[in-house]
Amino acid sequence: MSGRPDDTLDKIVGYTSSTIKADKVSKSIGYGFAFLARVIELYANKSTRHSQGLSAVAGQIAYARYVTRFTGVFECLEALKNGSWVGTDDNDHLKRVVTLQVYSMLLYYPLEHASFVGFV
Numbered sequence: 001m002s003g004r005p006d007d008t009l010d011k012i013v014g015y016t017s018s019t020i021k022a023d024k025v026s027k028s029i030g031y032g033f034a035f036l037a038r039v040i041e042l043y044a045n046k047s048t049r050h051s052q053g054l055s056a057v058a059g060q061i062a063y064a065r066y067v068t069r070f071t072g073v074f075e076c077l078e079a080l081k082n083g084s085w086v087g088t089d090d091n092d093h094l095k096r097v098v099t100l101q102v103y104s105m106l107l108y109y110p111l112e113h114a115s116f117v118g119f120v
Contacts, residue, residue: 019071026068030061066116072109076102 016022037054041047079085079102086098 019075023065023068026061026065030058034058076106
């Protein structure tokens with residue numbers, strides 16, 4: 001990281017300023033905790049207090065990711081309206097594929113939330 005606190009803060013804010021980017025950060029942290037818990041169990045040859053705690057935190061992060069993805073439908077609608085998921089690419093085939101992805105995510109997000117209700 002850079003030497004100035006403002007630069008570091010700008011990088012963090014820039015990376016977590018959208019739902020998709022923040023979800024990637026949360027996912028990485030959650031998977032990292034779960035992986036670390038399994039490594040601890042592997043070396044200890046049993047479940048330890050630390051591995052159980054890390055697994056619990058990873059589980060809570062997974063639930064938090066469900067909650068933050070409630071905005072996913074709105075991002076999909078915005079992407080359909082503005083074509084924001086395509087970016088500046090002018091390839092028609094790519095635009096159709098990305099538009100298909102947006103429609104699939106419009107189906108995915110409500111199903112994900114329905115499954116979440118089934119788990120709670």
